[in-house]
Structure formats: structure tokens, C-alpha cells
Amino acid sequence: MSTNTLARRIRELKTREDTRYHKARPKSAALRRRASAVMPNGVPMAWMRGSYHHEPPWVAGAAGAHFTDVDGFDYADFNIADMSMFCGYAPAPVVRATHEAMLRGNQFMLPVEDAIEVAAELGRRFGLPQWQFTSSASQANIEAIRIARVATGREKVLVFEGKYHGHLDQTLVALDPQGRVVPEERGVSALSAAQSVVVPFNDPEVLRAALQRGDVALVMAEAALTNSHVLILPDPGFHDALRSLTREAGVLLCIDETHTQVVGAGGLTRAWGLEPDLVTAGKSIAAGIPFGAWGMTAAIGELMTQRKGPDGERDELIATGGTLFGNPLGLAAARAAMEEVLTPEAYAHTQALGGQLTAGMRESVRRAGLPWFIHGLGPRAGYVFAPQPARNATEALAVHDDTLARLIRVWFANRGIWEAIVGAGPTVPVPGSPADVALYLEGFDGLLQALVT
Ligand SMILES: Cc1ncc(COP(=O)(O)O)c(C=O)c1O
Incomplete structure (x- = not known):
């Protein structure tokens, strides 16, 4: 035909x-x-x-x-x-756990014990020891970018062309026909776009050149691109190159498992033996209850530990956190989802x-x-x-x-x-x-x- x-x-x-x-x-x-x-x-x-x-x-x-x-x-x-x-619509363990969480109180801005179980289970799945929680995957990605700036003293985030990492200015960017990084949609700040670098997936040489400029704090990537009309798989060896190039350049690597976690416990990070500094996830991790999680190495966890600022009095705060982040409802859903549904x-x-x-x-x-x-x-x-x-x-x-x-x-x-x-x-x-x-x-x-x- x-x-x-x-x-x-x-x-x-x-x-x-x-x-x-x-x-x-x-x-x-x-x-x-x-x-x-x-x-x-x-x-x-x-x-x-x-x-x-x-x-x-x-x-x-x-x-x-x-x-x-x-x-x-x-x-x-x-x-x-x-x-x-x-996890499907209305999975019984999640319905039960969230119902009980509502009855106990769904939001305190104080910790509840489920947080320990959820963090520990995510650690077993994704291989990173320390975790924090948000209300969405987008917000987890924002936190990862913020902590990477603190860790490296650099500004920029590098993403792969065809990605989608959520509702944040730094990653809602694209290359224009002249190869400049520009806002992907109306309403995204052009100033934010200037803090981002966009390179093609599966091209270690272009990646190397971009990282060598010394201004990238974080590479944010899906292990396989799921938001590009079709699934884009990594070439053999691409993830090894990505990890060694980021390490050489002192750049943190975040694997966004928001979609790819459906392949199995620990997502593609575990399936392919990846070694990111940070992992982010949302969506199905709490069976669709608004919830996000970001995992980090012990070294990054140490950075997050509150310390006194120059005046020796006030805590030096890192710009992470939100009123509803890590709330008991999301934690109860995540715990029930991982323990009883995502088996x-x-x-x-x-x-x-x-x-x-x-x-x-x-x-x-x-x-x-x-x-x-x-x-x-x-x-x-x-x-x-x-x-x-x-x-x-x-x-x-x-x-x-x-x-x-x-x-x-x-x-x-x-x-x-x-x-x-x-x-x-x-x-x-x-x-x-x-x-x-x-x-x-x-x-x-x-x-x-x-x-x-
Ligand atoms: C890979 C990836 N990361 C993050 C997000 C953002 O998720 P949310 O809109 O729930 O914040 C999405 C949404 O499609 C996604 O596909």
C-alpha cells in the first residue's frame, strides 16, 4: 500500500x-x-x-x-x-490504609511511624539509604535539583531531549532550531531555561562536552525515555558512559523512576544495576494518592542534616519541603501499595x-x-x-x-x-x-x- x-x-x-x-x-x-x-x-x-x-x-x-x-x-x-x-482502581489494601489514616488524622506537619517503613522499603527497592517525601513527582524533582545545587555549588540542570520530568520550569525546556535552550511551553520562564542544558539521549560525546563546561549541578534522566511519543531505550553502554561522565565532572545523577518503576520493584535502577546519586518517583508509588519520594546517597543525606548558619544560632535552611509533603495519608497509601499491592x-x-x-x-x-x-x-x-x-x-x-x-x-x-x-x-x-x-x-x-x- x-x-x-x-x-x-x-x-x-x-x-x-x-x-x-x-x-x-x-x-x-x-x-x-x-x-x-x-x-x-x-x-x-x-x-x-x-x-x-x-x-x-x-x-x-x-x-x-x-x-x-x-x-x-x-x-x-x-x-x-x-x-x-x-496499582489499579480502589485496591483494597490502599483503601483500607488510607481510610484508617484519615480517621487517625491525615496531616500534622509532624512525622508518623509509616514514614520509617516507607523509606526503608524504598531503600530496599532502589538501593539508596535516605528518603524524603513530597506531594508529587514534579516536586521530588525540584528537591533533587535544589540539593544538587547545594552539593555542587553549580546552577544548571541537564536533561535529555524528549524528556518530561513534570511541572517545573527547569525541565520544561527544549532546543530551538538554532540549538538554544528555550521554554518548551508558554508561561515557563526564559530565565529558568537559561539554567538548563538539553542534549540528545544516547550521545555520550555531546554529553561529555556539555558536562565539561563545569556549570552543571545535576543530570536528570529517565533510564529509558517514556514521554517521547515512543519508548526510547538506552544503547548498550550508554548508562555506563552517563555514570562515568557525571562522576568525572563532579555532577550528580538523578534517575526519575516516576514511570519506569512499573517494570518491577526498584524500577530500571535496580533492573539495570544503575548507581544514581538520587532517585525520584511519584504517581503509582502511593497508588495514585498525591505523593512523591526522593532517595539519596548517605553523603547527600548528610548534607541535608540541619546545621547552624554563620551566626551559630539559626539553622542554615535548604530550600526543600512543603506543608503537605510527607503527610500520613500519602505515607499510608505508599506503605500499603508497596507491602500489599506491588508484590x-x-x-x-x-x-x-x-x-x-x-x-x-x-x-x-x-x-x-x-x-x-x-x-x-x-x-x-x-x-x-x-x-x-x-x-x-x-x-x-x-x-x-x-x-x-x-x-x-x-x-x-x-x-x-x-x-x-x-x-x-x-x-x-x-x-x-x-x-x-x-x-x-x-x-x-x-x-x-x-x-x-
Ligand atoms: C518521568 C516523569 N517524571 C515526573 C513526572 C511528573 O509527575 P507529576 O505530574 O505527578 O508531578 C512525570 C509525569 O508525567 C513523568 O512522566
Whole structure:
């Protein structure tokens, strides 16, 4: 099939599927119209509208790996709120633990014993001995940047092109066509962008040159980039180079496990034997209750230890912390999630189903004769509209087809399967079942056949 014929078919199918989607969801559309009087775009948070070409479904309820919308549709959720609900909806141990935490008091700005258990368990998982807590992964990343400045006496943070590390100015940056670091979106400070360095993933030589300038405090990286339309895996040896170059340059290394922790206890840090100075996480670590965690080496923990300032009287404060950070509700959720939901059996189950998903999608691609690559990583699978995986964000962007990726989303939504993020591909959550995987594979195969016949 010629590229033009395929492109026309994609557009036709997308128009048909968008129409079908809208026709069947009048209640969601009515709620958003009503909501527009009190919220910009008719949603409480901009992404809930901006992520879709169609009306967002308004949620009526959820349990396990499924949610339902107000128009009566049931969805097997394969994006699980951008990984944050990897534990599933309403996992019983977390419901119980958070209920009890609310009854005991959910917020004191004082420590509770759960903090020790959560820190110790995170230490066992990620291999770092000391931990602090926030209310989100973004905030954990801000703390990591702040402590890296204190540790190194330098200002800048280096990130990889195609990354996403959350809602913070220093990492909401991109390279413009002239190779300058600029704000990625409106509202981000150009002054902050000037404190950031952006280099391509999988290129040790460019990284070396950037670090040699001597102004970088911290490299913040996902072990595999999960926010770049497709999954970008490290080349063999890239993480060794990243670690030795950061050590040589006296730069701290933070691995952001917010998404990749779903591959198993300790995320990719443990799976690949990485040795970061800092690890950050959020989202599913507390089963989707707003919570973030950042782990550090003993040396960084020592730096955090309060000491007297030059006047010998007042403590010299490091700019970390927030009123709701480390609160008992989040800690109770994290403890229950790690002790009772994110168990070795749960990871084995999601990995096995993830493997089935990857294999089934590969078979559909082969049957359809499309030149696509299907990747798999633990519970996660994904599609690349090219025969080989992307090694960096430029390659990922070059093969991205936005209309096709959005067609896949709406096609699935019309068949009871939810993929929230364009191009992210499916992830099997802990309560995911073989029947969910079969439904996804049936939907995927049906779309591919519709594209080529
Ligand atoms: C890798 C990574 N880090 C951090 C974040 C920020 O998470 P949050 O928005 O919960 O603060 C995200 C969100 O998508 C992420 O993908």
C-alpha cells in the first residue's frame, strides 16, 4: 500500500471514529458545556481537554483495571492515568490504609511511624539509604535539583531531549532550531531555561562536552525515555558512559523512576544495576494518592542534616519541603501499595501479560504487513511507525504520525479500551487480566486490518 493511500485511509478512519465517539457520548459533552461556565476549557486541569481531539469522557466510577463514563461505557484502562494508577482502581489494601489514616488524622506537619517503613522499603527497592517525601513527582524533582545545587555549588540542570520530568520550569525546556535552550511551553520562564542544558539521549560525546563546561549541578534522566511519543531505550553502554561522565565532572545523577518503576520493584535502577546519586518517583508509588519520594546517597543525606548558619544560632535552611509533603495519608497509601499491592507476584503477572501484549501486537503488524516496530518493556508495549526503534527524540519525532496515533486512541475508546496519552502505548496494570489483553489485541488487529484492506 502506498504512503498516500495509507495516509488517506488514516484520515478517513479518524473522521469516522471521531464522529462515532461523539455521537455516543452526549452526557460527557453536556457536562463539559456546563463546566465551561466555571472552568477554562470546561475541565479542572488543562490536559484533560488538550490531550484529546474529542470530548474527554467524564468518569462515573472505576474498579480494578476498568473505569466507566457517564454515558455508560466501560473501558479497560491501558494507560492507567499516565501510570499513576498502575496499582489499579480502589485496591483494597490502599483503601483500607488510607481510610484508617484519615480517621487517625491525615496531616500534622509532624512525622508518623509509616514514614520509617516507607523509606526503608524504598531503600530496599532502589538501593539508596535516605528518603524524603513530597506531594508529587514534579516536586521530588525540584528537591533533587535544589540539593544538587547545594552539593555542587553549580546552577544548571541537564536533561535529555524528549524528556518530561513534570511541572517545573527547569525541565520544561527544549532546543530551538538554532540549538538554544528555550521554554518548551508558554508561561515557563526564559530565565529558568537559561539554567538548563538539553542534549540528545544516547550521545555520550555531546554529553561529555556539555558536562565539561563545569556549570552543571545535576543530570536528570529517565533510564529509558517514556514521554517521547515512543519508548526510547538506552544503547548498550550508554548508562555506563552517563555514570562515568557525571562522576568525572563532579555532577550528580538523578534517575526519575516516576514511570519506569512499573517494570518491577526498584524500577530500571535496580533492573539495570544503575548507581544514581538520587532517585525520584511519584504517581503509582502511593497508588495514585498525591505523593512523591526522593532517595539519596548517605553523603547527600548528610548534607541535608540541619546545621547552624554563620551566626551559630539559626539553622542554615535548604530550600526543600512543603506543608503537605510527607503527610500520613500519602505515607499510608505508599506503605500499603508497596507491602500489599506491588508484590513480586504482581510484577510477575503484569510482566507476563505485557509480554503477551507485545507478542500479539507483533503478530498483528506482521499479518498486516506494516513496516512498524513493536517494543516491550515489562508490563508496557508500544508501537513505532517505522521498522526500527528510535534512539533519540529527533528520530522519535521523525517517525511520529499524530493523526495515526490519535486514530489509534479513538478507535480503542470506541471499543472499550482506554489509551490516554497519544503514542504512549499500552501498559498492563496490576489488576489487568488476560481478557483485557485479549480485548486490546482484538482492537489493535482490527484497526490494522482496517488500515490495510
Ligand atoms: C518521568 C516523569 N517524571 C515526573 C513526572 C511528573 O509527575 P507529576 O505530574 O505527578 O508531578 C512525570 C509525569 O508525567 C513523568 O512522566
